[in-house]
Amino acid sequence: MFLTKKGTAPSFTGMVCAGVFVGAAFFTGNDAFAQRDRKDNPYTKKEIGTIAPPASLSQGFWLKGDLHVHTVHSTDSRDSVTNTMKKTLGYARSVGMGFIAITDHDNHVRGDIAHNTWADPDFKSDSLILLYGAEWTTTRGHGNVFAAKPYNHQKLYDVRDQRDVLIGSVKKELGVHLSANHPIGKDHFGFSYDMVNSIEVWNSAVWPKNVEAIMIWDDMLSSGRKLTGRGGSDTHRGFSDNPAEDTPENKRVRYNYIGTPTTWVFVKERTGQAVVDALTNGRVSVSSNPYGPRVEFSADLDNDGKMDLMMGDNTKSTGKPVKFRVQLAGNTVPGGKYKVNVFKNSSNLWKSLDLTDGNGLFAEFTDMPSDENRTYYRVTIEGPVTPYPQVSESMKLSGNMVGLSNPIFFNFDPNF
Numbered sequence: 001m002f003l004t005k006k007g008t009a010p011s012f013t014g015m016v017c018a019g020v021f022v023g024a025a026f027f028t029g030n031d032a033f034a035q036r037d038r039k040d041n042p043y044t045k046k047e048i049g050t051i052a053p054p055a056s057l058s059q060g061f062w063l064k065g066d067l068h069v070h071t072v073h074s075t076d077s078r079d080s081v082t083n084t085m086k087k088t089l090g091y092a093r094s095v096g097m098g099f100i101a102i103t104d105h106d107n108h109v110r111g112d113i114a115h116n117t118w119a120d121p122d123f124k125s126d127s128l129i130l131l132y133g134a135e136w137t138t139t140r141g142h143g144n145v146f147a148a149k150p151y152n153h154q155k156l157y158d159v160r161d162q163r164d165v166l167i168g169s170v171k172k173e174l175g176v177h178l179s180a181n182h183p184i185g186k187d188h189f190g191f192s193y194d195m196v197n198s199i200e201v202w203n204s205a206v207w208p209k210n211v212e213a214i215m216i217w218d219d220m221l222s223s224g225r226k227l228t229g230r231g232g233s234d235t236h237r238g239f240s241d242n243p244a245e246d247t248p249e250n251k252r253v254r255y256n257y258i259g260t261p262t263t264w265v266f267v268k269e270r271t272g273q274a275v276v277d278a279l280t281n282g283r284v285s286v287s288s289n290p291y292g293p294r295v296e297f298s299a300d301l302d303n304d305g306k307m308d309l310m311m312g313d314n315t316k317s318t319g320k321p322v323k324f325r326v327q328l329a330g331n332t333v334p335g336g337k338y339k340v341n342v343f344k345n346s347s348n349l350w351k352s353l354d355l356t357d358g359n360g361l362f363a364e365f366t367d368m369p370s371d372e373n374r375t376y377y378r379v380t381i382e383g384p385v386t387p388y389p390q391v392s393e394s395m396k397l398s399g400n401m402v403g404l405s406n407p408i409f410f411n412f413d414p415n416f
């Protein structure tokens with residue numbers, strides 16, 4: 001049952017029930033130990049593979065964007081005549097986005113995204129990185145595809161009802177990033193999470209409905225799957241030119257639109273491939289809207305005051321204490337009180353700290369990741385949400401959720 005909360009740290013040796021183990025040892029002497037050491041026993045402790053050193057923390061920059069946006073090429077968006085590609089991209093630029101993924105439903109065009117969304121004469125931009133992708137819309141739920149270049153989406157659409165093993169091989173052959181969408185609810189992602197690189201842990205401005213999505217994410221992380229958490233507004237509507245002519249559908253953009261939430265990626269260069277790579281590597285955080293502050297989360301391994309890891313990074317634990325730093329960068333609400341919630345190896349709150357003012361809003365804590373088992377830490381920030389005037393009702397739906405980080409990992413096996 002995936003909703004069960006787990007209080008124990010995950011282990012490389014697998015989930016061996018202590019009670020059963022002791023019983024077996026009592027009745028069979030050393031047999032239980034012998035079985036544990038057998039070479040074909042999948043529970044035998046394995047050494048983790050070599051972990052590559054983390055990429056530079058300074059050579060790069062942050063870009064913001066929205067990874068789940070529909071236009072008129074999705075038939076359930078057509079009641080809003082204003083939701084054209086031109087307006088969608090123009091609006092994204094106007095709020096400072098650096099990238100966007102137009103993810104129209106592929107089933108509305110029988111998989112032929114290449115001759116619809118991508119063939120739209122307005123699907124182009126000089127200043128905005130446009131990812132190639134679609135919302136893979138299947139009987140077993142929805143996933144978003146992200147790629148830097150056009151790929152054969154039709155092929156992925158055609159295998160949507162096949163076994164996961166086959167779908168996974170097609171995905172691998174296409175070389176795309178697949179992401180599980182809105183993991184809870186009617187169209188939840190109903191495939192194996194082993195096929196995906198990321199998971200939509202924050203869908204739309206309505207924050208409370210994401211709480212269970214976060215629990216699924218923690219289950220995947222706890223079990224050794226290094227999956228990136230990302231956001232997506234899933235907006236289907238556009239602004240009308242004349243607000244007096246707004247239909248009830250158009251009015252929904254005041255509650256949820258491009259940027260609710262906003263996903264930030266740390267890129268080495270301004271290219272689509274750099275955005276996809278950052279998404280895959282987890283150098284990603286999510287903020288409630290494009291004007292809100294960005295969450296920074298980093299770790300100092302040797303206590304020299306210089307940060308060695310950022311979110312998404314993975315290293316071998318040395319068994320020594322690690323200093324973690326959480327910071328809010330950008331537009332905070334003046335005088336606002338912000339709190340950081342730290343999660344360690346599960347969805348259960350591990351620690352809560354106030355952010356204090358001093359060279360920006362920040363908090364620090366120290367902990368010793370296990371030198372034997374996997375450990376991950378991630379944070380969420382609560383406080384006043386920075387106003388987003390164009391989508392003025394969205395702040396009410398976001399509650400006090402300001403942003404979230406991806407985890408910092410210790411002892412995660414790169415060959416998992």
Ligand SMILES: [Zn+2]
Nearest residue numbers: 135142181187
């Ligand atoms: Zn969907």
Ligand SMILES: [Zn+2]
Nearest residue numbers: 068070135234
């Ligand atoms: Zn969607």
